[in-house]
Amino acid sequence: EPEVTQTPSHQVTQMGQEVILRCVPISNHLYFYWYRQILGQKVEFLVSFYNNEISEKSEIFDDQFSVERPDGSNFTLKIRSTKLEDSAMYFCASTAGNSPLHFGNGTRLTVT
């Protein structure tokens, strides 16, 4: 069964540094998402992306965050200047449209 793959599985960075989290969505999917989950808390929507532009973003997704689909397969989340409170699991997800969301296994981001 096709799956969403995310790299790296764990990223440690220092406060103020830039990080890029990478995702390869399922190949025929058109809608892409980032969610995050702070340890022990619920999964929260960050941003949705369709047709090479952001469809919707949450209040969490401020100017420090950006997304990009640099080629036909990758979907990235960049955090420009990380803060301690950015430490969380970041999940990429994709869907073909009006169909279930498929999540990757996440990238654990630790900001020290």
Added chain:
Amino acid sequence: QQQVKQSPQSLIVQKGGISIINCAYENTAFDYFPWYQQFPGKGPALLIAIRPDVSEKKEGRFTISFNKSAKQFSLHIMDSQPGDSATYFCAARYTGGGNKLTFGTGTQLKVEL
């Protein structure tokens, strides 16, 4: 209005028992209600989902009960097994909201032998 409230926070059930997790919502525009199962170190995986035009949906040992007037829905796991031990999240989505899911706070289920 966008919140989905989930209870209990944690649940311990004996093997073979029934696990019941409850969720409530306020936004009447929500029209799709999935349940996700998450194992440690993994992403959420869709377990079962329901739309508000039906009151119950069953898939194997998993059943969603939906009460539209009360704006509540619940997950029942029959004959619970140790392999069901995981965190369960209810979620909700509305048409026009793309696939933006609003998640509940999660229930940690432990099934004991």
